[in-house]
Amino acid sequence: MKINPYLNFAGDCREAMTFYHSVLGRDLAMTAHKDTPSAAHVPAEMQNQIMHAALTTGEGTIFASDAPMAQANSFSGIYLSVHPTSVADAERIFTALKDGGEVEMNLEETFWAKRFGMLRDRYGVNWMFNVD
Numbered sequence: 100m101k102i103n104p105y106l107n108f109a110g111d112c113r114e115a116m117t118f119y120h121s122v123l124g125r126d127l128a129m130t131a132h133k134d135t136p137s138a139a140h141v142p143a144e145m146q147n148q149i150m151h152a153a154l155t156t157g158e159g160t161i162f163a164s165d166a167p168m169a170q171a172n173s174f175s176g177i178y179l180s181v182h183p184t185s186v187a188d189a190e191r192i193f194t195a196l197k198d199g200g201e202v203e204m205n206l207e208e209t210f211w212a213k214r215f216g217m218l219r220d221r222y223g224v225n226w227m228f229n230v231d
Contacts, residue, residue: 103159104179106224107166112149115222116163119154122195123181126155142167178217178227189214189230196220 108115113129120127132138133146148165161179183189193206199221206216206228214230 101159104161104177106161106163106174108149108163108222110148110165111222112152112163112165115224116149116152116154116161118222119161122192123156123161124154125157126153128153174224178225180227180229182229182231184230186214186230189216189228193218193226193228196226 129152132141152163154161203217209215216228
Protein backbone atom coordinates (compact mmCIF):
# COMPACT_ATOMS: atom_id res chain seq x y z
CA MET A 100 0.00 0.00 0.00
CA LYS A 101 1.22 3.49 -0.84
CA ILE A 102 0.09 6.58 1.08
CA ASN A 103 0.41 9.99 -0.58
CA PRO A 104 -0.28 13.37 1.03
CA TYR A 105 -3.14 15.50 -0.29
CA LEU A 106 -2.82 19.18 0.62
CA ASN A 107 -5.83 21.53 0.60
CA PHE A 108 -4.93 25.16 -0.01
CA ALA A 109 -7.06 28.28 0.38
CA GLY A 110 -6.60 29.69 -3.11
CA ASP A 111 -2.82 29.47 -3.55
CA CYS A 112 -2.49 25.87 -4.72
CA ARG A 113 -1.21 26.83 -8.20
CA GLU A 114 1.51 29.06 -6.70
CA ALA A 115 2.52 26.52 -4.05
CA MET A 116 2.65 23.53 -6.40
CA THR A 117 4.56 25.50 -9.04
CA PHE A 118 7.09 26.42 -6.35
CA TYR A 119 7.33 22.82 -5.10
CA HIS A 120 7.82 21.65 -8.69
CA SER A 121 10.77 24.04 -9.09
CA VAL A 122 12.35 22.61 -5.93
CA LEU A 123 11.32 18.94 -5.83
CA GLY A 124 9.53 17.73 -8.82
CA ARG A 125 9.81 15.91 -12.01
CA ASP A 126 6.26 16.18 -13.36
CA LEU A 127 3.45 18.53 -12.40
CA ALA A 128 -0.12 18.29 -13.67
CA MET A 129 -2.81 20.76 -12.58
CA THR A 130 -6.45 21.06 -13.55
CA ALA A 131 -8.49 24.18 -12.82
CA HIS A 132 -12.19 23.90 -12.03
CA LYS A 133 -13.02 25.74 -15.28
CA ASP A 134 -11.40 22.89 -17.25
CA THR A 135 -13.58 20.11 -15.83
CA PRO A 136 -16.99 18.76 -16.85
CA SER A 137 -18.39 20.11 -13.58
CA ALA A 138 -17.32 23.73 -14.26
CA ALA A 139 -20.95 24.90 -14.55
CA HIS A 140 -21.52 23.84 -10.94
CA VAL A 141 -18.52 25.72 -9.51
CA PRO A 142 -18.84 29.32 -8.24
CA ALA A 143 -17.31 31.97 -10.52
CA GLU A 144 -14.68 32.93 -7.94
CA MET A 145 -13.34 29.35 -7.95
CA GLN A 146 -13.18 28.75 -11.71
CA ASN A 147 -9.43 29.48 -11.96
CA GLN A 148 -8.58 27.69 -8.73
CA ILE A 149 -7.07 24.22 -8.81
CA MET A 150 -9.46 21.27 -8.65
CA HIS A 151 -6.60 18.75 -8.59
CA ALA A 152 -2.79 18.85 -8.82
CA ALA A 153 -0.28 16.02 -8.84
CA LEU A 154 3.46 16.54 -8.36
CA THR A 155 5.63 13.49 -8.96
CA THR A 156 8.76 13.72 -6.83
CA GLY A 157 10.54 10.54 -7.78
CA GLU A 158 9.26 7.74 -5.57
CA GLY A 159 6.17 9.62 -4.39
CA THR A 160 3.46 12.01 -5.40
CA ILE A 161 2.08 15.06 -3.63
CA PHE A 162 -1.56 15.76 -4.47
CA ALA A 163 -3.22 19.11 -3.80
CA SER A 164 -6.19 21.35 -4.54
CA ASP A 165 -7.81 24.62 -3.63
CA ALA A 166 -10.58 23.71 -1.23
CA PRO A 167 -13.50 25.99 -0.40
CA MET A 168 -13.46 24.69 3.17
CA ALA A 169 -9.81 25.71 3.64
CA GLN A 170 -10.26 29.21 5.04
CA ALA A 171 -6.54 29.36 5.69
CA ASN A 172 -3.73 26.93 5.00
CA SER A 173 -3.66 24.99 8.25
CA PHE A 174 -1.36 21.98 8.27
CA SER A 175 -0.85 21.89 12.03
CA GLY A 176 0.44 18.56 13.30
CA ILE A 177 1.23 17.17 9.83
CA TYR A 178 4.73 17.01 8.32
CA LEU A 179 5.80 15.94 4.86
CA SER A 180 8.78 13.72 5.56
CA VAL A 181 11.47 14.07 2.90
CA HIS A 182 14.35 11.60 2.60
CA PRO A 183 16.91 13.00 0.14
CA THR A 184 19.62 10.59 -0.99
CA SER A 185 22.44 13.04 -0.31
CA VAL A 186 23.38 15.83 2.08
CA ALA A 187 23.76 18.18 -0.91
CA ASP A 188 20.18 17.51 -2.05
CA ALA A 189 18.88 17.96 1.49
CA GLU A 190 20.66 21.30 1.83
CA ARG A 191 19.41 22.51 -1.58
CA ILE A 192 15.79 21.59 -0.88
CA PHE A 193 15.85 22.80 2.75
CA THR A 194 17.30 26.17 1.69
CA ALA A 195 14.65 26.65 -1.01
CA LEU A 196 11.72 25.68 1.22
CA LYS A 197 12.81 27.81 4.19
CA ASP A 198 12.75 31.00 2.06
CA GLY A 199 9.82 32.99 3.46
CA GLY A 200 9.11 30.26 5.99
CA GLU A 201 10.21 29.40 9.51
CA VAL A 202 12.92 26.95 10.53
CA GLU A 203 11.99 24.78 13.52
CA MET A 204 15.27 22.88 13.58
CA ASN A 205 18.24 23.65 11.38
CA LEU A 206 19.44 20.95 9.05
CA GLU A 207 22.22 19.33 11.04
CA GLU A 208 23.89 16.03 11.83
CA THR A 209 22.24 13.97 14.55
CA PHE A 210 22.97 10.63 16.18
CA TRP A 211 20.45 8.96 13.82
CA ALA A 212 21.06 10.84 10.57
CA LYS A 213 23.68 12.54 8.43
CA ARG A 214 21.24 15.45 8.38
CA PHE A 215 17.89 16.14 10.03
CA GLY A 216 15.87 19.34 10.06
CA MET A 217 12.32 20.71 10.26
CA LEU A 218 10.65 23.80 8.84
CA ARG A 219 7.32 25.41 7.96
CA ASP A 220 7.34 26.87 4.47
CA ARG A 221 5.77 30.11 3.23
CA TYR A 222 2.49 28.27 2.53
CA GLY A 223 2.21 26.85 6.05
CA VAL A 224 3.24 23.30 5.07
CA ASN A 225 5.48 21.52 7.60
CA TRP A 226 8.50 19.61 6.27
CA MET A 227 10.80 17.16 8.01
CA PHE A 228 14.14 16.16 6.44
CA ASN A 229 16.09 13.03 7.12
CA VAL A 230 19.25 11.93 5.30
CA ASP A 231 20.20 8.38 6.35
